[in-house]
Amino acid sequence: MDKRMTIDEVVDRIPNGAKVAIGGSSISRKPMALVRALARSDKRDLTVIVDVGGPDVDLLLGTGSVSQVIYAFVGFEVLGLAPHFRRARQNGTVDFQEWTEYTVMAGLDATIKRVPFIPTHATLGTDVPKVNTAFREITDPFNQEPLIAVPALAPDVALIHVNYADIQGNGVILGDGHVDVLCAKAAKNTYMSCERLLSSDELQRFGRDVQVLRVYSKGVVEVPWGAHPTGCAPDYRTDLRHLQEYLKAASSDAGWQQYEADFVDVNHRQYLDNHGGAEELVSRLKV
């Protein structure tokens, strides 16, 4: 089945209020082209589910697209805190649910395995269960010890970006896998952008680097630089210069409006042109 579609066709398939799981990790391999399209759309009241979030979560908060965030972490790593995330947390304008790295994975896995919860000792002894009302403390029926029951996390949509894909929706991830496969398996509808489309025969040569199986993919979009400004190993590193501009822009209303005009409310080609085009990006970001 040919599952190719355009970025806008992907966004059209995401309803208001959808639970959207986003792959990648902080500043690595985020499906930013899809996220930007979602951010400039009129889609609202989204619940965003991330394990380790970064510019993806922060941008969707900046454009007011989100009413809830489920996360283990949101930040810009070496560059510091995520400005819109920080502001929204401090102003309480959005509902935040703090999970942890493994419990997000377990919550997605619970949906995959069609079980209501997965038990763990993780978060016992911390304040996370005090603020995360979705968690429940249960008593182990075998040893009567306390455990945390991590409830199933059921995304309506998963958005991921990979190095290579075929038109059937198989995806190759060459760098770190992060939680992309869990997102793809757990979501009702998974949409995948890729740096490059390959024939299915070429793709099969990657063996166990073929990590996303076509039975889980609803749509595939070829988007070179689709993770920019986050990195997409081994194709390009994170554009920290652009992320610095982002942080600067986000510090003032005027700056943010200009940023949206230049880098959000434009299609992907214009986005690349506003960076001086792909050649400029190659010279700065290819290793």
Add this chain to the structure above:
Amino acid sequence: MDKRMTIDEVVDRIPNGAKVAIGGSSISRKPMALVRALARSDKRDLTVIVDVGGPDVDLLLGTGSVSQVIYAFVGFEVLGLAPHFRRARQNGTVDFQEWTEYTVMAGLDATIKRVPFIPTHATLGTDVPKVNTAFREITDPFNQEPLIAVPALAPDVALIHVNYADIQGNGVILGDGHVDVLCAKAAKNTYMSCERLLSSDELQRFGRDVQVLRVYSKGVVEVPWGAHPTGCAPDYRTDLRHLQEYLKAASSDAGWQQYEADFVDVNHRQYLDNHGGAEELVSRLKV
């Protein structure tokens, strides 16, 4: 750390009554050289844990080394039933606990994740929970629905056979992975035989085919044909002719005594010689 040891050194490290998890699947990539050494040793009262068992379980039952078997399946696939397994089940001379393919995986994963159980719907509606006293039916605290709590399976020892390994205990599996990685992670002590030892640099070239991580390995043994008579893709196919001989031998006491003399109570070199040597095996079994 150089973790090389001999087959006998591996067996020396397995105490009587040990819970031994065995990798592979029915007639594929069973660590038969290690299993034969265990079978000819004086080790007794072993609990054998397999997902899909075959000649491994049947041989250890044939030599009276086992007092309990935890299994989802024991058989010879296209060749039919496992003779000693069948006899022991029918005579009730050994304790058998019937699990299922996923629940064995979940039980091992529970030990890995240090949780007492993992919930599932699997086996509800079947007679498995009626005969498997280790399972417990629980009520889901979220929706009050019935679930099976699969208890942790904690092997003392795991035995697996892989295509390539380095002396540090990293292992490459080129064919189907079966449940070997779960066994390796769940067991207190994992011992791995391999067709060939490679340098760590060579091994790293296999990327994601490096499936067994050295932090889980206690010992490595280079044993070409170490899975024989089961297959070890892509190095050699299953020796169905030998398995036919095995089945014939197991049908009479005299036949079995002769089989033990020729193929169990001998070291690995003699074992290969009694098959006409490696060249003969190559001509029949290499694809």
Add this chain to the structure above:
Amino acid sequence: MPLAPEFSVDEVIITTMARQLHGEMLVSSVTAFGSLAAHLAKRLYAPDLAVLSTPESGMDVTPMPTLTLGQFLTDVQQGIPLTMEDIFDAIFTDHFRIWINPSQIDQYGNTNITAIGDWHHPKVALVGSRGIPEDTSHLSETFYYILNHSPRAVLAQVDFKSGAGNGESRRGLGSHGAPTALVTDLGVFSFTGPGGTMAVNSLHPGVTIEEVQERTGFAVYVGAGEVAVTDPPTEEDIRIIRESDPLEVRKLELMSGPMAAEKFVNIYERERQALHATYPRVGKFGRP
């Protein structure tokens, strides 16, 4: 398509099995019949199927039935490697199909591959439930086939429920994993009779209801009106089946005794050459 001028029972069964498969699903097999049904379906009836070449891996490579469950087809870098975790995740998310060949199936579609007689003191100990409990608690379609329809194999109640059928087995499961179809050498059956019991869908050409009742351990439900006749294989069905199984591994499942033994030896000797010809050892990239 013209009907095949002549066809054997295995070809009728495999064709019928193939025509039940649809959608974009991982299809796994541990038998030649299952493997050939999946392959035929992908070729003619369900092009989106993701057929596996081994019980757990080798996705999207043409499977060839082998005595060793295709364990070599993952050598060359055709076929996408899967893990056991992938297999069960596909079962739990209902992206998986398999044709199960039980030793016993009863009127509610409960199935048994564990033991004949009492589990604790079996008359015949079989193999153990394997993955059938997972299938019968999660898949929206479960498929069964039996090559020799008899009162011992298709009976009122199985000796042990390795797989959950309809009726009280559904407690706590809802419809997840309920039985969908049974194909035998006599016909095609569903579980749409009273209380989810077995019902006749169609009989293979030349088979009568009387024969079915005779060879079944309970009274099979027959709906009102004419009983349909199974659509026979077409010439293309037959051609694909025969091309896909040059060693005739499928015939083994129908045989027993010395005849089977001879056939077995013959196939095993030829399998190595056939595999080598079909899957040359180009080797794995990066392999020393």
Add this chain to the structure above:
Amino acid sequence: MPLAPEFSVDEVIITTMARQLHGEMLVSSVTAFGSLAAHLAKRLYAPDLAVLSTPESGMDVTPMPTLTLGQFLTDVQQGIPLTMEDIFDAIFTDHFRIWINPSQIDQYGNTNITAIGDWHHPKVALVGSRGIPEDTSHLSETFYYILNHSPRAVLAQVDFKSGAGNGESRRGLGSHGAPTALVTDLGVFSFTGPGGTMAVNSLHPGVTIEEVQERTGFAVYVGAGEVAVTDPPTEEDIRIIRESDPLEVRKLELMSGPMAAEKFVNIYERERQALHATYPRVGKFGRP
């Protein structure tokens, strides 16, 4: 080994961190200090460590601190790829170590990277607990470092427990994940004081107890007798640290304001060339 004639505080801290690591453990890092401590330890103190080159993968390849968390080192086929499942399985089976750099740590070793002030109305929202709750409920050793020991960072009670320390945080956890060591610019601390509170192990050369008490938000426990002095780095420690971090990424963690910004730009421009030189794009086997 001769002591280094001169060394800077980052080198003392990294050396001290390195000397705490031992055994055959996966070591992950999300900071330059953690990465360099792991690398130095493997070179001189704990040769069996399985050091990762990214936060979750690239096992057994020499890590080079980068601004982008080493996300390129898994390109060339040096280094064994791991999955997030591998990482947490290693944490749950206690085959994992990491140096955590919390925003706050309290007298019981509870740690906070989530929020300053009340979680529901934070004065400063930080990043979220990430994987610290998993570490502090499963590892038999947990390691923390803080570069600027101050009463705001090392205080009586954290505003939010991202990680579980001693005292009542241990309920239901036993000793799994209890705090082991804190290294700061002043010294090395353990949690062996009364009730598992923080205690002085050793002070870095030239640091006094008074300074520690002054810069700590509670009265730090000091055992009887002479307070030990931290073993300073050797020449070899210093050489390896400097060779391993030619871009001086580690210095960034000590800076702030315009100075940091300038350093940052400088490193970022040089990083690409340095990465390229260290990890030439031989490409992945089988890559088109």
